[in-house]
Amino acid sequence: MTDATSNGPTARAKKEHGSLLVQDALTKRRNASERRFRAYGLTAIGIGVAALILLLTSILSQGLPAFQQTFVTLDVVLDEAKLDKKGNRNIDEIKKVTTFGYAPLIKNGLKSRMEELNISIDGLSDKDAGGIISKEAAGQLRRYVIANPDEIGNSVEFRFLANGRIDGYYKGRVTMQSAERDNNVSPQQLQLADALKDGGALVTRFNWDFITKADASENRPEAAGIGVAIIGSLYMMMIVLVLALPIGVAASIYLEEFAPQNWFTDLIEVNISNLAAVPSIVYGILGLAIFINYGGLPQSAPIVGGLVLTLMTLPTIIIATRASLKSVPPSIRAAALGVGASRMQSVFHHVLPLAMPGILTGTIIGLAQALGETAPLMLIGMVAFVRDFPSAPPEGFFDPASALPVQVYNWTTRADPAFVERASGAIIVLLMFLLCMNMIAIILRRRFERRW
Amino acid sequence: MSLFKLTASTVAIAAVSATAAIARDNVQVAGSSTVLPYASIVAEAFGENFDFPTPVVESGGSSAGLKRFCEGVGENTIDVANASRKIKETEIAACADAGVTDIIEVRIGYDGIVFASDIDGNGFEFTPIQWYKALSDKVVVDGALVDNPYTKWNEVDAALPDQEIAAFIPGTKHGTREVFEDQVILAGCEASGDFDVFKAANGDDTKAAEKACISIRTDGVSTDIDGDYTETLARIESNKDGIGVFGLAFYENNTDKLQVATMSGVVPSTESIATGDYPVSRPLYFYVKRAHVGVIPGLQDYASFFVADEIAGPDGPLAAYGLVSDPELAATQLIVEELKPMSEGM
Numbered sequence: 001m002t003d004a005t006s007n008g009p010t011a012r013a014k015k016e017h018g019s020l021l022v023q024d025a026l027t028k029r030r031n032a033s034e035r036r037f038r039a040y041g042l043t044a045i046g047i048g049v050a051a052l053i054l055l056l057t058s059i060l061s062q063g064l065p066a067f068q069q070t071f072v073t074l075d076v077v078l079d080e081a082k083l084d085k086k087g088n089r090n091i092d093e094i095k096k097v098t099t100f101g102y103a104p105l106i107k108n109g110l111k112s113r114m115e116e117l118n119i120s121i122d123g124l125s126d127k128d129a130g131g132i133i134s135k136e137a138a139g140q141l142r143r144y145v146i147a148n149p150d151e152i153g154n155s156v157e158f159r160f161l162a163n164g165r166i167d168g169y170y171k172g173r174v175t176m177q178s179a180e181r182d183n184n185v186s187p188q189q190l191q192l193a194d195a196l197k198d199g200g201a202l203v204t205r206f207n208w209d210f211i212t213k214a215d216a217s218e219n220r221p222e223a224a225g226i227g228v229a230i231i232g233s234l235y236m237m238m239i240v241l242v243l244a245l246p247i248g249v250a251a252s253i254y255l256e257e258f259a260p261q262n263w264f265t266d267l268i269e270v271n272i273s274n275l276a277a278v279p280s281i282v283y284g285i286l287g288l289a290i291f292i293n294y295g296g297l298p299q300s301a302p303i304v305g306g307l308v309l310t311l312m313t314l315p316t317i318i319i320a321t322r323a324s325l326k327s328v329p330p331s332i333r334a335a336a337l338g339v340g341a342s343r344m345q346s347v348f349h350h351v352l353p354l355a356m357p358g359i360l361t362g363t364i365i366g367l368a369q370a371l372g373e374t375a376p377l378m379l380i381g382m383v384a385f386v387r388d389f390p391s392a393p394p395e396g397f398f399d400p401a402s403a404l405p406v407q408v409y410n411w412t413t414r415a416d417p418a419f420v421e422r423a424s425g426a427i428i429v430l431l432m433f434l435l436c437m438n439m440i441a442i443i444l445r446r447r448f449e450r451r452w
Numbered sequence: 453m454s455l456f457k458l459t460a461s462t463v464a465i466a467a468v469s470a471t472a473a474i475a476r477d478n479v480q481v482a483g484s485s486t487v488l489p490y491a492s493i494v495a496e497a498f499g500e501n502f503d504f505p506t507p508v509v510e511s512g513g514s515s516a517g518l519k520r521f522c523e524g525v526g527e528n529t530i531d532v533a534n535a536s537r538k539i540k541e542t543e544i545a546a547c548a549d550a551g552v553t554d555i556i557e558v559r560i561g562y563d564g565i566v567f568a569s570d571i572d573g574n575g576f577e578f579t580p581i582q583w584y585k586a587l588s589d590k591v592v593v594d595g596a597l598v599d600n601p602y603t604k605w606n607e608v609d610a611a612l613p614d615q616e617i618a619a620f621i622p623g624t625k626h627g628t629r630e631v632f633e634d635q636v637i638l639a640g641c642e643a644s645g646d647f648d649v650f651k652a653a654n655g656d657d658t659k660a661a662e663k664a665c666i667s668i669r670t671d672g673v674s675t676d677i678d679g680d681y682t683e684t685l686a687r688i689e690s691n692k693d694g695i696g697v698f699g700l701a702f703y704e705n706n707t708d709k710l711q712v713a714t715m716s717g718v719v720p721s722t723e724s725i726a727t728g729d730y731p732v733s734r735p736l737y738f739y740v741k742r743a744h745v746g747v748i749p750g751l752q753d754y755a756s757f758f759v760a761d762e763i764a765g766p767d768g769p770l771a772a773y774g775l776v777s778d779p780e781l782a783a784t785q786l787i788v789e790e791l792k793p794m795s796e797g798m
Contacts, residue, residue, distance in 0.1 A: 098501045100762050135769070139500040178708040181571060217492040218705075219769055296528050298476055300508050378512070381482070385492040387499050387506035388478070400478060400508040413511075413680045415489065415705040 059424050059431075065171040066425025069207035069222060070162040072133055072196060074109040078145060080153045089149045099138035102145075106130065106137050106160065114192070117199035124188040132189050132196075134161035136216065136223035161209075162202065164221040164418040166193045170204050173417060210425060214387045215402065215410070221418035224411070226426050228386050232302050232401030233371060233433075235393060239306025240313055240370050245363055247310075248317030255318075256325040257347050276315035283312045284376030292380060299381035300400035302390065308376045313366040320362020324355040357448040364441040368434050374405040382406055404430045476527045479507035479754050483517025483534030484627065485680060486563055486699055487736050490770050491534055494758045497769065502757070504750030507532075514627050521739060522547035531744045531751050535737045536563065536627040544794075554742035554793040558755060559784055560764055562776035564700035564725040565631055565732040568710040570692045574613040576713035580731070582609050584640025586617050587674050589667040592646040597653050600669045620687045620696040621668070623678035631734045632697055633666040636715075639731070641665035685709065700725065701774025722766075725776040733776065742791055756788045 084094055107130040137160040165185035168174040179187045196202040213225030259265045287308035291297045297304050328351045336346035383406045390399035411423035481491055488511040499506030514535040521533035585608045590597045605612035622628040641647050654660035668674050677684045684696040703712055724730040745752050764770050766777045
């Protein structure tokens with residue numbers, strides 16, 4: 001807007017047209033239309049920024065609580081009569097006691113903690129009191145006992161997750177009013193939680209388990225984490241990078257630098273552009289038919305997911321690589337050939353290093369696209385409930401795993417409202433990954449970019 | 453060049469280990485999204501209590517699950533298919549064509565289908581007749597078939613509140629839709645006596661009359677939900693007049709947002725469904741490939757753990773989540789114990 005005022009009319013201006021100092025009608029119109037265009041541009045950016053802010057605030061406000069979790073600290077007596085009836089510490093016999101056998105120990109632990117803190121709440125049955133502890137606790141206790149059978153008979157302090165509804169109470173999702181109508185939690189349980197909190201036995205703190213632990217069933221949303229999904233996504237990205245980058249770059253170099261210009265290369269070119277626009281679910285169908293049904297690879301495994309995503313990412317990488325190879329000035333090639341380099345030497349010593357920033361950017365954008373993909377994974381069995389961590393690569397590539405966007409999708413379909421928060425939390429982690437990848441792309445481009 | 457060498461060696465290692473690592477040691481399950489929560493609860497507890505790896509559970513729908521189940525025998529096919537309906541004859545035939553014989557059918561319990569509306573809105577006491585009148589494409593008025601004229605519940609039945617009819621029912625790909633049509637709309641059609649009019653209009657063809665009865669109006673009063681219950685819930689939250697069709701378990705987990713309607717005077721609960729008083733329910737199943745038992749470690753243990761009293765019984769975690777436990781669970785346990793395939797078991 002300041003530009004418009006700087007060339008305002010002056011007193012000495014004549015009425016003849018053509019003066020630079022007087023705005024005639026045409027100039028005024030041109031200036032006005034430019035101002036209008038700038039306003040349109042600003043509005044467009046404004047709408048975009050507003051949408052982004054809206055999206056981020058909704059995700060952050062819903063998802064940030066997922067990184068906090070409520071825990072209850074209890075002293076549990078590992079009763080020998082229940083856990084090891086014969087008392088011979090035989091691990092196989094200890095393993096026969098299922099998690100259902102451990103649940104009463106936790107209830108007793110809670111009872112003694114309540115007595116210790118002088119908590120008594122009217123109308124709260126023992127069963128309901130035990131309900132404030134996550135169902136995950138019995139599994140946690142059993143794992144501990146199997147790992148440390150010598151502790152049987154002792155009293156050990158544990159920090160258990162609180163039930164998802166109790167946790168929701170401290171996050172504002174559950175209130176005394178809603179608890180009245182809620183079948184899964186009662187106001188008495190919330191009172192008990194408050195009393196435990198006053199006594200210091202219940203704390204809400206940062207929850208690393210959300211990032212490191214595996215998914216959990218609908219009975220225990222508080223225990224669900226994205227560990228398996230992160231590893232699954234990571235494995236797939238490794239496979240995509242290792243396969244798509246060399247194949248894509250080799251194909252592009254050949255097409256751009258060596259291939260003769262004929263109908264056949266034209267055909268390939270058209271097909272590559274077409275493939276880049278094919279809906280990703282098509283690659284899933286392909287993956288199911290080729291890799292699983294024909295190739296005999298296991299279902300739900302990152303190797304198949306990685307292969308499918310490689311196919312999906314290849315066209316993107318090839319197109320980006322070819323564009324950046326094209327942007328290297330022909331004079332570089334001519335100079336290299338002129339001093340006696342072979343064509344291969346000119347490509348690998350001169351053209352490729354100059355094209356590298358473009359190639360890397362294209363690859364990272366392709367990877368980011370692959371990271372957020374769910375549709376093809378649905379067909380190859382990766383949209384699944386997976387609890388076990390895959391082992392280290394390369395064997396781990398063949399173990400079942402989940403993926404980050406899949407985890408988001410899975411959680412949004414679950415009945416318990418606590419999963420909404422966790423889905424948003426997983427989105428935050430996914431966005432962080434994407435942000436990191438794009439940052440790396442920018443840094444690489446800045447570092448290696450050459451101008452001439 | 454070092455990048456290239458690294459790449460090449462990684463690919464080589466992966467290729468070599470591919471052959472070694474392929475033997476699958478986890479149970480693979482797929483199928484109905486209604487059974488999914490139960491199956492994942494069982495899978496989790498199974499992984500906690502046994503030395504076998506936790507089974508991998510996928511959803512995708514009963515039909516999709518059974519289709520994959522029937523693809524053949526081998527480690528790259530699934531071991532268990534979850535279904536919210538009984539396997540069809542055509543599916544058994546497709547299975548047999550692919551070499552999948554000796555299918556073990558396991559009924560895990562029953563699922564109630566409930567009608568629920570926003571917690572702060574009017575309460576409803578429905579009968580199937582009212583649902584038929586509210587949603588059928590054509591209804592009988594003064595003895596003649598006409599396009600459904602009702603837009604408010606009190607027009608359907610003066611006993612119902614003065615509220616716009618806005619129904620959110622499962623889309624046709626869901627198994628729940630079939631149950632809704634058969635046990636609510638068709639039952640209402642027959643109970644109201646209108647069925648005879650439909651039959652007369654369709655030239656005494658019972659099949660055609662049934663089809664005409666259950667064809668749902670398409671004038672926007674009823675909305676098909678192709679997603680899952682979370683979508684239905686979101687629709688009701690945005691349209692306070694809406695009434696949605698839910699699974700009992702979903703309602704039980706969202707009692708602070710939804711109020712449930714009675715059907716023919718009965719409040720849906722695990723008890724009223726188990727006794728058969730509440731009329732809208734269906735059995736849930738899973739199917740096991742007998743050929744995989746003994747090949748995939750833990751498959752039989754998983755199946756028998758699923759139907760064990762402490763899991764699927766009335767006090768188990770599945771019932772706590774909303775499954776109506778099967779009074780004949782002992783018979784099911786026997787089927788799993790003996791691995792009795794369907795033809796002999798039925």
